[in-house]
Amino acid sequence: QVRLVESGGGLVQTGGSLRLSCAASGSIFNINVMGWYRQAPGKQREWVATITNGGTTNYRDSVKGRFTISRDNARSTVYLQMNSLKPEDTAVYYCNRYFAPFPWGQGTQVTVSS
Numbered sequence: 681q682v683r684l685v686e687s688g689g690g691l692v693q694t695g696g697s698l699r700l701s702c703a704a705s706g707s708i709f710n711i712n713v714m715g716w717y718r719q720a721p722g723k724q725r726e727w728v729a730t731i732t733n734g735g736t737t738n739y740r741d742s743v744k745g746r747f748t749i750s751r752d753n754a755r756s757t758v759y760l761q762m763n764s765l766k767p768e769d770t771a772v773y774y775c776n777r778y779f780a781p782f783p784w785g786q787g788t789q790v791t792v793s794s
Contacts, residue, residue: 682706682782684775689788692765700760700788702775709733709753713778716749716760718771719787729760730778742768765792 683705692698700716708714715730729739729749737749748761758775772787 682708682777684782684785686773686775686785686788689773689790691791691793693793694766696765696792697761697763698765698790700762700773700775700790702758702760702785704756704758706756707753708751708756708758711777714751714758715776715778716758717774717776718769718790719774720768720771723771725774728773731758762790765790767792767794 685703686700688698688700690698712733713730716728717725718728719725727740728743729737729747731737731749731751739747746762746764751758770790770792772789774784774787776782776784
């Protein structure tokens, strides 16, 4: 069973940037699609971005042009570069396998102040 550990969150001002990392305890080489998700207070978890092994990416409309997902299979790590952050991006961010998710990690808190 793969264990996922997210890191890199913090408190930033509107317009700031953060880079999130997600380290997997096992290889992600054979995992075709990895994704980042987020859950804001009082809301359901939502999908943010996905990336395939071939590098194809997809983003929810609200983050397009601001967020960039990437992966390093050799390091079993998935990244999320977040620029031009907005208060509505405030949430706990998680990563996981898109199809048949593993048990969810603890996530990393991102707080954007106005």
